[in-house]
Amino acid sequence: MSVRLSSRLARLLNLVPYFIANPGISAADAAAELGVTTKQLMEDLNQLWMCGLPGYGPGDLIDLSFSEESIQVTFSAGIDRPLRLTSTEATALLIALRSLVEMPGMVDPTAAHRAIAKIEQAAGVAAPTSGPADDDAPEESPAVATVRGALARGRALDLTYYSASRDVVSMRTVDPVRIVLVDEHSYLQAWCRSAEGVRLFRLDRIDAATERAEPSTPPERAVGGDEALDLFHDDPSLPVARLLVRPDHIWILDYYPMVRVLDHADGSVEVTMRFATLDWMSRLAIGLGSGVTVLGPDELVGAVTERSRAALAAYRQAREAADEH
Structure with missing residues (x-):
């Protein structure tokens, strides 16, 4: 499922219990609390008219009474009904919760551990513990905790961030x-004031975070859309590497922001990849070994060749020193 579809599904599933708990709330207030634009919220509410129980006729579909002044749920289609988990469902939920706890910033780890304990107590022996004991769970880093707190309070942030690219x-x-x-990685989606655009910051690469006193004020287009959810959106200001990837190394296309441009009969492929610094790209190419051949640009070919020769010379010296002893 795409990021856009999964994020909208999560919003839709949350709307019914939210509006049951906040009957009559205005669209503007609800949108502000839910972190979407009023336009997006009204589109989601219209989508809910087509959701409900099998049969999907009158009395089955979710029913709402809404305008920009007031929103109320008149029929919930059972979404507010108490949930009874089977042992299989409880086990699956425990595994999912433990997975979320291991992903920085996705949930409050303390709340998640309390939920895990309650589910395990309710499920009893039918759903045995599926992960390490809560006491052994890794603590949330101060930077990630600060990011979550600032997001909850609607505050801007100062970040010290390592960019791998x-x-x-x-x-x-x-x-x-x-x-x-x-x-499978958690990111802070935020409006970067220096780049003047939406960027994704991988939470485990945030070295430090400081909450500012001023409110977070991203532009409306940054809040309402899925801008920059593609991790490797093309930056035309960066140079482009041309690489030939061997058939047994095609897997690297899943791990690096490469664009497939030509398939050869022997199964190898030519790809392009933007990079920020010549030093970083040449180190990457050397690290990928014989599975990748650099085709261009010329300065990258030269840098890789020079690094390769230096590595071979160092290897020869080490071997000669070992032979002498």
Whole structure:
């Protein structure tokens, strides 16, 4: 499922219990609390008209009475009904909760551990503990806790962030939007004031975070859309590497922001990849070994060749020193 569809599904599932708990709330107030635009909220409410129980006829579908002044749920289709878990469902939920706890910033770990304990107590022996004891769970880093707190309070942040693609540590002032899960990693989606655009900051690469006194004020388009949820959106200001990838190394396309441009009969593929610094890209190419051949640009070919020769020379010296002893 795409990030856009999964994020909207999560919003839709949360709307019914939210409006049951807040009957008559205005669209503007609800949108502000839910972190979406009023336009997006009204679109989600219209989508709920088509959701409900099997049969999908009158009396089955969710029913609402809503305008921009007031929103009320008149029929919940059972979403507010107490949930009774089977042992299989309880076990699956425990596994999911423990997985979320291991992903920085996705949930409050203390609350998650309390929920795990309650589910295990309710499920009894039918759903045995599926992970390490709560006492052994890793503590949340101060930086991640600060990010979650600032997001909850609607405050801007100062970040010290390591960018793997640029191989640099930078200072950023950002306006947080939300925390998202992309490709099994958790990210802070935020408006970066220096880049003047929406960026994703991987939470385990945030070295330090300081909450500012001023409110988070991202532009409306940053809040309402899924801008920058593609991790490797093209930056035309960066140079482009051209690489030939051997058939047994095609797997690297799943791990690096590479664009497939040509398939060869022998199964190898030519790809392009933008990079920030020549030093970082040449180190990456050397690290991938014989599975990747650098085709261009010329300065990258030269840098890789020079590094390769230096590595071979160092190896020969080490071997000669070992032979002498």
